[in-house]
Amino acid sequence: MQRLVHRHRLLERSSLPNIKSISPTWNLQTGKLLHEFADNFSSVESFVISPNGKILICGNYDGSIKLWNLEQGKLLHTSRNGSSSVLGLALSPDGKTLASSNEDSTIHIWQIN
Template identity: 45%
Template sequence: MLPDNTIKLWNLKSNKLLQTLTGHSGWVTGVAISPDGQILASTSYDQTIKLWNINTGKLVNTLAGHHSYVWSVAFSPDGQNLASASADYTIKLWHISTGQQLYTLGNHSDWVNSVAFSPDGKTLVSGSRDMTIKLWRCAI
């Protein structure tokens, strides 16, 4: 079965499909929900991150800047920023409300597969195909 490049939102109690989000031109590789439950971020082979309003299903913003597949994203605990992990060996930090790219972290020697923030938002952790896990002090 080939992927259809969509994201499907389900009601877990009724098992009913609520919405199908379409907009990526490549396989969807990861999703994350903002701490307030209002925004869904999705990553894709199309090298973008898309931000969606969960209530309406409307596309809010497309974040572009990676030069290869984007594997995963994580919201900061305050919901103001987003970290993205890419096959271009970098992590990018984004400001949610403006869509502005704040920083690029590039100390891995292979694909960065995952990112996560510590509960206090002061540390970002990244995991890479280079078989390392790195801790980054956040200055945002």
């Protein structure tokens, strides 16, 4: 089981390959289940969480970048502007500019609205 922790939230991901699952988000202070994502995040290569803790941005093996609402557990947007794995993500302190780096040495700069 892989775990991602940020500001009293825990995301868990099954480590078993080829199994479709739902990834839960927990409040670490109360132990309460917050949301269940309908994605097992098995293709995630990199991730960053917005400064306000509300958006999870995942860079994926297929070259896509997905933005998730952590409060609702819903996919907000998927962008595909690359054919190779997104290995790195960096978000500006104000959360409005995202930099992504791909396995083919390409760097993209994104404006987030």
